[in-house]
Amino acid sequence: MISTVEPWLVLSFSAVIFCIGLVGVLIRRNILVVLMCIELMLNAVNLTFVTFSKLQGDMGGQMSVFFIITVAAAESAVGLGLVIALFRTLRTVDTDEIRLLKE
């Protein structure tokens, strides 16, 4: 017997994860955590995609998920590279310290 999960439960769950990620991006000072929060947001979106895909029987949503996963991988690679470069130059990963664009 295949257990089924209520769609609203899954959607609420992904909304919660998205908001956690969003708040993390906005308030955490450590740039690594910020990057992880971005991943969290992306995955929440993935979950939503899959849910709707299943509900509507349209495989397009799941297709998008594959793309997002790929892009997310590339993004973390670039992001981490930037973090390393930043750390080498500024000796910090605190976003409050990194304000090169001010004025």
Next chain:
Amino acid sequence: MIALIPLFPLVGFLINGLWYAAAQAPEGKKAAGSAVPGAIASLSIFASFVVSLVLFLQLKAMPEEGRVIEQALFSWMQVGELSVDLSLRVDVLSSLFTLVITGIGTLIHIYSIGYMSHDATPGKFFAYLNLFCFAMLMLVLGSSLPILFLGWEGVGLCSYLLIGYWYDDEEKAKAGKKAFIVNRVGDLGFLLGMFLIYSTFKTVDFAGLKGAVSAMGAGVPETTFTAIALLLFVGCMGKSAQIPLYVWLPDAMAGPTPVSALIHAATMVTSGIYMVSRLNFIYSASHTAMQVVAIVGALTAFFAATIAFVQRDIKKVLAYSTVSQLGYMFLACGVGAYGAGVFHVITHAFFKALLFLGAGSVIHGMHEEQDIFKMGGLKKHMPKTWFVFFIAWLAICGIPPFSGFFSKDEILWMAFASEHGSPVLWILGAMTAVMTAFYMTRLFRLTFYGEPRFETGRKSHGHAAHSHGHGDKKHDDHGHGGGGGVHESPAVMVVPLQVLAVLSAIGGLMGIPHYSWLEHWLLPVIPHHELNPSINPAAEWVLMGVSVAGAAFGIWIATRTYSNLKQADELKSKWAGVHKLLENKWYVDEVYELLLIRPIQAFSEILWKILDVKIIDQVVLGFGRVSAWTGQQLRVTQTGSTQAYAFVLLVGVVITLGYILYGLA
């Protein structure tokens, strides 16, 4: 073929101008002497003289009524219904003018080679001179008013450039500016007249205009003709130095003397007479305009002559004399005797160019001395110059059979006997003739006779050589023979003088009364005009006798007065008030200063200091200040914090989404 006439000087200008600009003017480059640029310029103007002569002979061979050669070069502009071709036309009138311009121009160019030999930039000088000839030839050859105007402005520009040629001297630069600005006033009148012609007759071509005037002349009110004629005459007042715009011409003597001879005596200043004669069919249609022209001419002749009485500068005397003679020409035009006006243009060109060049020769020989009271006794030192000056003096005084006599007498007779003439005009003219004889004799005697009033002997030569340190070695060679540093001019200057002397002597023969070749020649352009029938033809001979007697009287008085300078001084102190008034030129410059220049300056100052600096500048600066202030206020948003930016992004997304999801629904 016609195009060649203005083309040669233009080429000469380009050669000399480019050569000067590229290889002489830049720092470190050496300016060429006067010989090569002078030769180029003289040859180019001489070439156009030859072409003019050929065209003149061609015209002569044609049947009398069809003496016109026209050449259309290209369509210059096409605006609405107005289309102006750049086309040139030689007819009986313009062929005479081209001959005078190129002929006298050639002589003056050659003369300038000698005169400008000590100058620093002869290349520039000859380039300007050629450019002037080009513009002047365009003026007389143009077949329509816009082309005439093109030349009109061109000669004005060259006049400005050449008056202010020695612009290091502020006074000379100012004289150039004055000439240009005063001419601007006149040109405005010219332009308005041209507009009025176009709006009335729908054509600006001379031939078309003549046809239109005769076709619809009766339908056009006389006031329109008066307005056109007077507006154009305002242009003539500027260019040909008539009251009230004559003030620039005496100051224009700041330019080199050949320029005074060519531009400010022989050619440019007569362009007003050319235009009036060219458009004589318009002037003849308005009695009022003719009266104005005649009165302005007569008054100018008279007043300028009074000023010439007391001037000390040899060129200033000649300048006022030129203004006065131009007044004569307009007097002739005003009484309908356009032919007599043109005749006087030609003879005046001969003898006045000769007088100026003779004066230049004197100035050159006296090492830039221009005060006739510091000359005297030059006959001994400069016999050749004396002789040609003698001829010119006889010509301008109106002694028969020299050229001035014929043309002046023709004008005086016409002023009296023409249907537009009156005895008053004749009296003004005749008095001017006496005065002309007087001041020219004064000039002649003070310059060439009596005791020398300059330092003579070795000492003076040393002084002269010293003051002319810029001169070349040649300068030291001459002058040793005679007394002092005064010397006769070189042949390159004297020969043109002699040619002009011959012309001044015999030039009048083309217009012998009743057998006038000139009048006959001009008939296709200038119709024969009627004399007042109530005047006895015998009066002509009486008046002729009177004017010659008047001239002789003027000469006699002046000779008596100025052969004894003490006596002249006594006379001067006796008439001190009048003398002062005349010496200050009737205070006309001062009156203009007070009435026109100061108010305009004050007004400009208001515009500058209040309207411009306080209002316009502040508005423009205000835009900048507002932008800067806004930027300053907005820079606080640029925190540099990535997360703050992300937050703004979030807010933006929420607002956009809210708008899309709820706002649209």
